[in-house]
Amino acid sequence: MTGSSTDIETSVTPSNPTVLPSREYAAFLFDMDGTILTSIKSAERVWSAWALRHGLDPVAFVPTVHGKRTEDTIRKLGLPGVDPVAEALGIALAEIEDVGDIEEIRGVGRFLASLPTDRWAIVTSASRPLATARIAAAGLPLPPLLVSAEDVKHGKPAPDPFLLGAQKLGVNPQDCLVFEDTPIGLAAAEAAGMDSVVVTATHTHPVETRSAPVPDYADLVAVRLDNGMLKVQRKIGH
Numbered sequence: 736m737t738g739s740s741t742d743i744e745t746s747v748t749p750s751n752p753t754v755l756p757s758r759e760y761a762a763f764l765f766d767m768d769g770t771i772l773t774s775i776k777s778a779e780r781v782w783s784a785w786a787l788r789h790g791l792d793p794v795a796f797v798p799t800v801h802g803k804r805t806e807d808t809i810r811k812l813g814l815p816g817v818d819p820v821a822e823a824l825g826i827a828l829a830e831i832e833d834v835g836d837i838e839e840i841r842g843v844g845r846f847l848a849s850l851p852t853d854r855w856a857i858v859t860s861a862s863r864p865l866a867t868a869r870i871a872a873a874g875l876p877l878p879p880l881l882v883s884a885e886d887v888k889h890g891k892p893a894p895d896p897f898l899l900g901a902q903k904l905g906v907n908p909q910d911c912l913v914f915e916d917t918p919i920g921l922a923a924a925e926a927a928g929m930d931s932v933v934v935t936a937t938h939t940h941p942v943e944t945r946s947a948p949v950p951d952y953a954d955l956v957a958v959r960l961d962n963g964m965l966k967v968q969r970k971i972g973h
Contacts, residue, residue: 753947753948754947755932755947755949755967755968755969756912756930756932756947756967757966758930758966759960759962759964759965759966760910760911760912760930760964760965760966760967761854761904761906761907761910761911761964761965762854762855762856762900762901762904762906762910762911762912762965763850763854763855763911763912763913763914763957763965763967764855764856764857764858764897764900764901764911764912764913764914764924764929765847765855765856765857765858765878765913765914766802766857766858766859766860766913766914766915766916766917766920767857767859767861767866767869767870768801768802768859768860768861768869768916769801769840769916769917769934769936769937770840770914770915770916770920770934771839771840771843771847771857771870771873771875771914772837772838772839772840772843772869772870772872772873772875773837773838773839773840773936773937774830774834774837774869775937776836777830777833777834777835777836777837778800778830779797780833781826781829781830781833782796782797782800782826783797784829785822785825785826785829789814789817791812801917801919802860802891802916802917802918802919802920803860803890803891803919804823804860804884804890804891805822805823805826805827805860805861805862805884806819806820806823806884807890809822809823823862827861827862827864827865830865830868830869831864831865831868834868834869834872835872837869837872837873838873839873839874839875840934840936840937840951840952841936841950841951841952841953842951842952842953842954842955843875843951843952844874844875845952846952846955846956846957847875847876847878848876849956849957850957850965851959851965852879853879853904854904854965855878855879855880855904856878856879856880856881856882856900856903856904857870857878857880857881857882858882858896858897858899858900858913859881859882859883859884859896860884860890860891860896860920861883861884862883862884862885863881863883863884863885866881866883867881880900880903880904882896882899882900882903886899887899891919891920891922891923892919892920892922892923892926893923893926894908894923894924894926894927894928896923897911897913897923897924897927897929898927901927901929908927908928908929909928909929911927911929911930912929912930912931912932912965912967913927913929913930913931913932914931914932914934915931915932915933915934915946916933916934916935916936916937916938918942918944921933921944921945921946925945930946931944931946932946932947932948932949932967933946933947933948933949934948934949934950934951934952935948935949935950936950936951954969954970955967955968955969955970956968956969956970
């Protein structure tokens, strides 16, 4: 699984707002790849090699894997004699070995450290071993709560991963703000009834969504209100 966006398209109704959501939230939910860290080079090396072994054109195929669970991507291909579960495991192991150039999205370490530990989670389409390997490679702390590919029957764009994140944090779905980078993830957040912010750090083309875009976290601050709720704001003067 990769999750970052290269030449990604969107089915989300466009409007391109620039103003961040102004309401209060009980918790923040973060996608991983492309949202808190960048793993494009690693993922595309592994997926390109896999595509070539199976007679696929990497240039056409690799951009289609972003944001989805590896097993779901392989199963959808319907390749004869290919076991999606076994292939997904092999890809995950290869990706775990290839983490040398993974980096955090600018400012995210500070932003996450400012949040109450029981009010945020990472919700990723990656497997748990791959997620923990990439988070460590990016120099980020393991999250207090991690929802990974194994935890749900239906991955993004189904709402299940984000709904499970809200449930495990003990908050209502509509009181969660999602940080995502792909249309698939944004669609999952919308299906879960959650507001979202789109992180564009790894985008190579503009993506039209109903979510306010942020290039990274360098100019963002999380504000904890007296009632315990959270808000996200841009730094004064930005």
